Amino acid sequence: MPDDGPAWTSAPTSLRHLPVVVIGAGPVGLAAAAHLLARGLNPLVLEAGTEIAASVRAWGHVRMFSPWRYNIDPAARALLEADGWREPDPESYPTGAELVVRYLAPLARVPALARAIRTNARVVGVTKAGHDLMRDGNRDDAAFVVQVADHKGDVTEREAAAVIDCSGTWTSPNPAGANGLPAPGERAAAERIAYGIPDVAGTERAAYAGRTTLVIGGGHSAMNAVLDLASLAAAAPDTRILWAFRNPLAAINFGGGAADGLAERGALGARARQLAETGVVTTLAPFLTARIEHTGDGRLAITARDGQVVMADRIIVAAGFRPDLSMLSELRLQLDPAVQSTPALAPLIDPNLHSCGTVRPHGEAELRHPERRVWIAGMKSYGRAPTFLLATGHEQVRSIAAALAGDWVAAREVHLDLPETGVCSTDRVNEGASACCAPAVAPAACCAPQPVAATSCCGAKAEVAVAAPAKTACCG
Numbered sequence: 001m002p003d004d005g006p007a008w009t010s011a012p013t014s015l016r017h018l019p020v021v022v023i024g025a026g027p028v029g030l031a032a033a034a035h036l037l038a039r040g041l042n043p044l045v046l047e048a049g050t051e052i053a054a055s056v057r058a059w060g061h062v063r064m065f066s067p068w069r070y071n072i073d074p075a076a077r078a079l080l081e082a083d084g085w086r087e088p089d090p091e092s093y094p095t096g097a098e099l100v101v102r103y104l105a106p107l108a109r110v111p112a113l114a115r116a117i118r119t120n121a122r123v124v125g126v127t128k129a130g131h132d133l134m135r136d137g138n139r140d141d142a143a144f145v146v147q148v149a150d151h152k153g154d155v156t157e158r159e160a161a162a163v164i165d166c167s168g169t170w171t172s173p174n175p176a177g178a179n180g181l182p183a184p185g186e187r188a189a190a191e192r193i194a195y196g197i198p199d200v201a202g203t204e205r206a207a208y209a210g211r212t213t214l215v216i217g218g219g220h221s222a223m224n225a226v227l228d229l230a231s232l233a234a235a236a237p238d239t240r241i242l243w244a245f246r247n248p249l250a251a252i253n254f255g256g257g258a259a260d261g262l263a264e265r266g267a268l269g270a271r272a273r274q275l276a277e278t279g280v281v282t283t284l285a286p287f288l289t290a291r292i293e294h295t296g297d298g299r300l301a302i303t304a305r306d307g308q309v310v311m312a313d314r315i316i317v318a319a320g321f322r323p324d325l326s327m328l329s330e331l332r333l334q335l336d337p338a339v340q341s342t343p344a345l346a347p348l349i350d351p352n353l354h355s356c357g358t359v360r361p362h363g364e365a366e367l368r369h370p371e372r373r374v375w376i377a378g379m380k381s382y383g384r385a386p387t388f389l390l391a392t393g394h395e396q397v398r399s400i401a402a403a404l405a406g407d408w409v410a411a412r413e414v415h416l417d418l419p420e421t422g423v424c425s426t427d428r429v430n431e432g433a434s435a436c437c438a439p440a441v442a443p444a445a446c447c448a449p450q451p452v453a454a455t456s457c458c459g460a461k462a463e464v465a466v467a468a469p470a471k472t473a474c475c476g
């Protein structure tokens with residue numbers, strides 16, 4: 001993509017009266033609005049839910065693995081402080097619900113921001129006025145047209161000077177089927193399948209207590225689900241937990257434990273590993289889900305590609321998420337064919353190459369598309385890659401807002417204060433690959449000290465940190 005400075009991103013004068021539409025009032029969408037306001041621009045935040053942060057609310061019972069100090073956007077903090085807000089203890093760890101109650105909801109109530117937010121406003125399509133995907137014409141100078149559906153499904157159109165899509169990926173989870181498509185029978189069994197991290201020890205307790213649940217997936221979401229089920233099993237003894245992984249047990253990476261720069265994330269992996277190793281949960285590894293069938297007695301029979309069959313009352317699919325790009329189909333996007341992020345970002349986050357949570361700072365330039373003045377930011381910017389951190393999204397939208405305001409120097413100078421992740425995410429596409437901050441290698445190779453390749457995602461400090469701890473992190 002050309003690097004021709006503000007000319008690339010600034011809206012033509014004829015469009016400057018129009019708002020910058022931000023899709024989604026999650027943490028990154030609200031941060032985007034705060035940065036736009038700080039730049040004197042005019043945001044319009046469109047949120048599908050009945051309240052802001054609908055997706056975070058859905059995992060409100062889950063404790064975050066990054067402390068407050070990494071979860072608050074600087075422009076949002078400035079707005080909140082001017083409004084008399086008291087910042088939570090920077091070293092404590094909020095749940096998703098606490099993130100909403102103590103930060104996002106107060107932020108959305110700040111009058112300047114409150115005026116810019118519309119809830120019950122689901123974006124169903126974005127295009128350019130008078131242009132479909134193919135038509136050139138005077139495309140760059142045309143306004144965006146954003147189609148918005150309300151809770152009744154009635155569609156209205158809004159014009160925009162620019163669009164920042166911060167709609168996340170929570171609402172488009174990967175299916176149980178190991179091939180990327182829903183397994184035969186998966187849709188028909190929908191009422192017994194939950195995607196993500198249901199509140200099994202709280203609001204959903206009755207459905208899981210005393211039952212057998214198959215958890216599919218090897219990442220942090222699956223670990224959270226398994227740990228919650230284990231605490232339920234301690235109180236409701238007939239509760240059984242089956243945990244299906246894509247790879248053999250010896251190749252499974254539970255993360256870095258004490259070596260993880262994010263201590264809570266390390267502890268999560270360590271606790272999950274203990275459950276697997278002590279037999280509290282029955283691990284199925286490898287288990288590639290091929291078919292799901294209802295049995296006569298109301299249970300589910302889940303068949304793996306190798307013919308193995310397990311019986312369960314319920315399934316929790318926690319196998320990652322993917323971006324829903326359908327609403328952007330009339331825009332000229334350029335996406336990596338595998339990761340579904342921009343091509344500039346993909347090599348930094350592709351879990352086939354490495355698993356680091358540490359990603360070099362990036363901003364507007366790495367997130368741009370052939371279509372001018374449209375960006376995908378936040379969780380969705382990572383496409384199918386699982387290692388997104390909020391602090392990354394905050395820096396993305398700071399840079400985008402600067403570029404939209406024509407402050408090219410600030411847009412290009414991206415900084416990121418992330419913890420040194422001496423070991424990396426366990427939420428791997430290729431779970432057998434390295435836990436180290438190095439290109440994927442066979443697990444055995446990880447047990448030996450190894451050089452960090454030049455293409456590694458880790459910075460110098462992380463490379464030093466990784467050498468010793470990674471031995472224990474990925475080896476038994």
Ligand SMILES: Cc1cc2nc3c(=O)[nH]c(=O)nc-3n(C[C@H](O)[C@H](O)[C@H](O)COP(=O)(O)OP(=O)(O)OC[C@H]3O[C@@H](n4cnc5c(N)ncnc54)[C@H](O)[C@@H]3O)c2cc1C
Pocket residue numbers: 023024025026027028029046047048049052053054055056059062063064065066070121122123124166167168169170171197221327377378379380388389390391393
């Ligand atoms: C369980 C869990 C724990 C996590 N823990 C951490 C952590 O500890 N630290 C960390 O840094 N990151 C963490 N993450 C990763 C990430 O930071 C969060 O997912 C974060 O919520 C992403 O913010 P977002 O604003 O990009 O997307 P979301 O929070 O997903 O927000 C997107 C918003 O867009 C709305 N929306 C969706 N579609 C539309 C549409 N078509 N039109 C209008 N609105 C729409 C949604 O309702 C939602 O409100 C965690 C993620 C999960 C799932």
